[in-house]
Amino acid sequence: MFLKVESLKKSYKTGEISTQVLKGVGMCLDRGEVGVILGPSGSGKSTLVNIIGGIDRCDSGRVMIEGADITQHKDNQLTDYRREQVGFVFQFYNLIPNLTVGENIEVVSNISKKPLDIDSVLKAVGMLDKKFRFPRELSGGEQQRVSIARAVIKNPKLLLCDEPTGALDFSTSREILKLLQQINKDFGTTILMITHNTAISALANRVYRMRSGEIVEETINESIMSAERIEW
Numbered sequence: 191m192f193l194k195v196e197s198l199k200k201s202y203k204t205g206e207i208s209t210q211v212l213k214g215v216g217m218c219l220d221r222g223e224v225g226v227i228l229g230p231s232g233s234g235k236s237t238l239v240n241i242i243g244g245i246d247r248c249d250s251g252r253v254m255i256e257g258a259d260i261t262q263h264k265d266n267q268l269t270d271y272r273r274e275q276v277g278f279v280f281q282f283y284n285l286i287p288n289l290t291v292g293e294n295i296e297v298v299s300n301i302s303k304k305p306l307d308i309d310s311v312l313k314a315v316g317m318l319d320k321k322f323r324f325p326r327e328l329s330g331g332e333q334q335r336v337s338i339a340r341a342v343i344k345n346p347k348l349l350l351c352d353e354p355t356g357a358l359d360f361s362t363s364r365e366i367l368k369l370l371q372q373i374n375k376d377f378g379t380t381i382l383m384i385t386h387n388t389a390i391s392a393l394a395n396r397v398y399r400m401r402s403g404e405i406v407e408e409t410i411n412e413s414i415m416s417a418e419r420i421e422w
């Protein structure tokens with residue numbers, strides 16, 4: 191297994207009150223697979239994905255990436271892991287407003303060990319002709335393409351997407367999903383995606399349904415649908 195999460199627990203404290211947000215979560219993904227996490231608001235999806243991506247810490251449990259438990263990493267090891275191996279795509283793109291498209295990607299490329307070529311990645315996401323534009327001069331779908339380019343420029347082993355189509359209309363969402371599917375195929379990137387949209391499950395090898403901090407259902411799809419054919 192490329193990714194294996196075991197008995198993951200996490201609580202948040204607000205004042206005197208501690209709430210358990212993850213109650214012993216287990217899940218896994220093979221290398222090159224696409225995984226989807228479904229579940230209602232507040233069920234712990236982002237918390238889980240943030241721990242897998244090394245931007246948050248758990249209380250107990252394990253997150254094995256290629257056999258190494260990242261929950262045991264020291265802070266500097268975790269930073270290296272996050273920087274070198276993980277790409278993040280969020281619902282609201284998080285681009286730096288006063289940098290151009292090209293510069294937004296260069297920021298990440300500059301701190302990566304073996305970055306891909308910026309122009310090739312921009313071409314792959316269909317944004318090469320807008321390299322010198324600023325984020326405010328782009329549509330939502332275009333901004334999401336740039337944020338995907340920024341996430342894949344370091345050629346991460348693992349791409350984590352938190353509601354990547356949450357702010358987009360249907361046809362733009364389909365284009366973004368096609369792009370993610372293409373990245374998965376071309377680079378062999380393992381992708382874990384959070385969504386509210388059950389139609390997107392058809393694109394995943396493994397589907398995990400969360401409820402109140404627990405995985406309540408795991409589905410393995412024998413074949414996955416082309417994003418071209420998705421409807422909702």
Ligand SMILES: Nc1ncnc2c1ncn2[C@@H]1O[C@H](COP(=O)(O)OP(=O)(O)OP(=O)(O)O)[C@@H](O)[C@H]1O
Binds near residue numbers: 203230234235236
């Ligand atoms: N930093 C924090 N401090 C305190 N509570 C938090 C913190 N982050 C998340 N929570 C709580 O943990 C629970 C799970 O949050 P999480 O963001 O993982 O949910 P989610 O499934 O991603 O929801 P959504 O679909 O709305 O994004 C929520 O009840 C939330 O209020």
Ligand SMILES: [Mg+2]
Binds near residue numbers: 235236237352
């Ligand atoms: Mg969330």
